[in-house]
Amino acid sequence: MNIVLVGTQWGDEGKGKVIDILSQNVDYIVRYQGGNNAGHTVVTGNKEYIFHLLPSGILHKGKICCIGNGVVIDPVVLLKEINDLAKSGIAIDSRLKISPLAHVIMPYHKNLDLLRESKRANKIGTTGRGIGPCYSDKINRCGIRMLDLLNAAVLRDKLKDNLNEKNEIFRKVYDHPGFNFNAIYKEYLGYGRRFRKYLANTTLILNEATRKGKDVLFEGAQGTFLDIDFGTYPFVTSSSATSGGACIGTGVAPVSIDKVIGVAKAYTTRVGEGPFPTEFVSDFAEFIRQKGKEFGATTGRPRRCGWFDGVMSKQAVLINGITELAIMKMDVLDGLKVIKLCNAYKYKGKIFKEFPYDLQVQKNAVPVYKEVPGWPETRVKPRTFKQLHPNAKDYLKLLSDMLGTKISMISVGSAREDTISMV
Ligand code: IMP
Numbered sequence: 317m318n319i320v321l322v323g324t325q326w327g328d329e330g331k332g333k334v335i336d337i338l339s340q341n342v343d344y345i346v347r348y349q350g351g352n353n354a355g356h357t358v359v360t361g362n363k364e365y366i367f368h369l370l371p372s373g374i375l376h377k378g379k380i381c382c383i384g385n386g387v388v389i390d391p392v393v394l395l396k397e398i399n400d401l402a403k404s405g406i407a408i409d410s411r412l413k414i415s416p417l418a419h420v421i422m423p424y425h426k427n428l429d430l431l432r433e434s435k436r437a438n439k440i441g442t443t444g445r446g447i448g449p450c451y452s453d454k455i456n457r458c459g460i461r462m463l464d465l466l467n468a469a470v471l472r473d474k475l476k477d478n479l480n481e482k483n484e485i486f487r488k489v490y491d492h493p494g495f496n497f498n499a500i501y502k503e504y505l506g507y508g509r510r511f512r513k514y515l516a517n518t519t520l521i522l523n524e525a526t527r528k529g530k531d532v533l534f535e536g537a538q539g540t541f542l543d544i545d546f547g548t549y550p551f552v553t554s555s556s557a558t559s560g561g562a563c564i565g566t567g568v569a570p571v572s573i574d575k576v577i578g579v580a581k582a583y584t585t586r587v588g589e590g591p592f593p594t595e596f597v598s599d600f601a602e603f604i605r606q607k608g609k610e611f612g613a614t615t616g617r618p619r620r621c622g623w624f625d626g627v628m629s630k631q632a633v634l635i636n637g638i639t640e641l642a643i644m645k646m647d648v649l650d651g652l653k654v655i656k657l658c659n660a661y662k663y664k665g666k667i668f669k670e671f672p673y674d675l676q677v678q679k680n681a682v683p684v685y686k687e688v689p690g691w692p693e694t695r696v697k698p699r700t701f702k703q704l705h706p707n708a709k710d711y712l713k714l715l716s717d718m719l720g721t722k723i724s725m726i727s728v729g730s731a732r733e734d735t736i737s738m739v
Contacts, residue, residue, distance in 0.1 A: 317574045318532045320562045323539030324632035326548075326586040327557075328612070328619060329579040330644030330727060332356030335372040335535050337725075337735055338577075342531035344380045345373030346522060348565030349555035350537035351388035351421060351450070353443040355613025359730045363404075366613050369394045371535050374401065374408055380525075381408070382518040385417035386555065386565020388450040389462060390426075391507035413516040415566075416463035420504070422475075424482050424495050425449040431490045440551055441588030443615050451554035453478070462515055465508030475501055519567030526572045534562040534573075540632040548678055551590025559636040577724070578638035580629060582646045582711075585619040587612045591678035594622035594658045608648040623656045623685065626718045631671035633719050640739075642725035643715065646708060647697070647734075652690035655711060658683040659718060688714060697728055701738055 319338065323329040336358045339345050352368035358375060359365075367374065369389060371381040383389065401408055425446030432449070433439055442448060453459035458478055464470045475497060483494030525532055538557040541547045546558055556564060559576045563569060583604065586592050596604065601621045604610065610619035632638065649655055661668040661681035672678055691705035698704050704712075704726075716723050726736040 318526060318534070318568070318572055320534040320536065320559045320573055320576045320636075322536040322559050322576065322578055322632075322636050322638070323557065324578040324580040324629050324636070324638065324641070325539045325584050325625075326541045327354070327537070327539040328585055328587065328610075329539060329581050330642075331536065331579045332358050332367065332372045333644070333727060333730070333732075333735070334577070334579050334642045334725065335533065336360075336375065337732065338533055339373030339376045339379060342373070342379070342533040344382060344522060344525050344530060344532040345371040345535055346382040346384050346518070346532060346566055347371045347387050347535050347537065348384040349386040349557060349561045350553060351445060351447050352390050352393040353445050353447045353553060353614060354537035356535075356537070357613050360732065368397065368614060370397050370401070370408075370412070373533065373535070374411070375406065378411075380411050380413060380521070382522065382566070383412075383414045383418060384518055384566040385415040386561060387415075388419045388421050388447060388454075388555075389414070390421040390445065391465075391504070391511065395507070395510065409513070412514050413518050413521055414462060414511060414514045415518040416461065416515045418462050419450055419454045419459045420462060420465065421446040421450045422460060422478070422504070423500060424478070424486070425453070427486070427492065428482070431486075431492065435490075438550075439589050441590070443588075445614070448554045460504075462511065465504055466512055466515070468505060471505060471508070472501060475504075522566055522568050523572070526568065532568070534566065534568075536561070540635060541628060546631075546635050548590045548675070551588065559638075575639060576637045577640045577642060578632060578636060578721070579642045579644060580624070580632075581644050582624060582649050583608075584622045584625050584628075585610050586622075587615070587617050587619050591675065592620055592622055593627075593661055593678065593681045594625045594683045595620055596622050604648060608645055623658055623683070624715065625683070626657055626659045626715070627661055627668065627671050629719050633721050638721055640724040641716070641719065641721050642727070643712060643723055644727040646726055647694070647728040649711075650691065651693040655688050655690050656685040657688065657711075657714060657718070659686055660684040686714070694728075697734055698736065699733075701726070701736055704736075
């Protein structure tokens with residue numbers, strides 16, 4: 317079975333944990349979009365791993381992990397991740413396959429990302445990892461791909477062209493000295509030599525696996541509302557973070573996808589700028605942030621926090637074709653007297669039941685809430701759905717009815733065993 321796993325909110329839903337669990341039962345795990353703007357956290361025993369580029373399933377011995385053509389790769393970060401795993405005694409050499417078509421994040425992309433942000437009046441709040449400029453070059457047809465790092469002549473020509481144009485921009489627009497050709501050329505040819513052994517036709521590998529009836533897990537990064545098309549544009553990332561991205565970013569056709577699982581927190585968070593209709597007022601946001609440890613896994617930035625937004629989530633179910641949901645961090649809501657669930661927005665006297673596209677409406681919409689009673693703190697973590705407090709069960713039922721989707725997994729803590737499966 318081929319499963320796509322996507323975030324239904326603004327990323328940080330806890331996908332890393334779900335991927336880690338689902339990975340036990342699949343043969344291949346593949347990243348298909350985004351880059352090291354992602355930070356997927358996996359806790360095993362008392363060790364915490366944060367993966368930015370490697371698929372989170374890499375911790376499972378014997379599983380093949382692919383980085384698809386839709387991902388943008390910063391070789392510096394990937395190398396560190398590979399070396400860190402080697403230090404922890406986790407061998408990946410025969411298990412990691414990287415698409416030669418994946419684009420490379422170059423040093424100038426990172427600087428451009430930061431400089432562009434510094435000049436913007438309406439900041440996006442990017443992670444500063446060079447993601448947007450790298451994808452821009454891909455679409456502008458001047459990007460450098462992993463396979464280009466193996467070919468000295470191609471890399472030379474592409475890098476020269478890029479620096480000719482970009483150094484002018486650096487100097488004239490940003491008052492920055494620009495970049496030296498020789499230093500980058502040498503360094504990136506070195507990465508080509510280092511990564512050569514991992515480059516493989518991942519499209520062929522994954523299609524062959526599908527043909528043989530193997531199981532593939534497509535690991536989405538970020539979330540539906542950071543998607544370049546369907547997100548709260550322009551406060552989005554530069555890739556297709558929705559389930560369709562899995563096909564574009566791997567070369568596996570839509571007919572080969574069997575199931576899409578959405579991951580949502582029992583509340584909502586967002587890092588960076590942009591509209592957030594159900595955002596909490598500051599005191600309560602701080603309380604939930606501390607309780608839920610809501611700080612970015614990539615940048616450490618405090619995450620903005622709010623109530624569960626059913627309007628957004630319904631849209632996420634629709635766009636992604638979600639038939640199952642994993643609801644994460646239920647335990648963070650323990651001990652609240654009242655819990656709110658947004659089921660519509662109000663703007664200028666008009667009720668919005670569907671997610672509005674107009675940024676003005678997204679920014680100024682007032683959420684319409686359904687209030688439900690909370691449940692007490694639990695001393696012993698529930699291990700089955702039955703053991704959940706009746707009010708927690710009601711909350712989940714309401715959520716499931718609102719979205720018209722079954723809930724197949726609930727998480728009540730960070731450890732692997734704090735996960736309740738409902739299938
Ligand atoms: P970029 O992807 O670095 O260009 O950042 C664009 C927006 O997406 C910013 O608001 C980031 O905070 C947000 N973002 C990017 N990656 C993630 C993620 O993995 N989790 C949450 N937010 C993200």
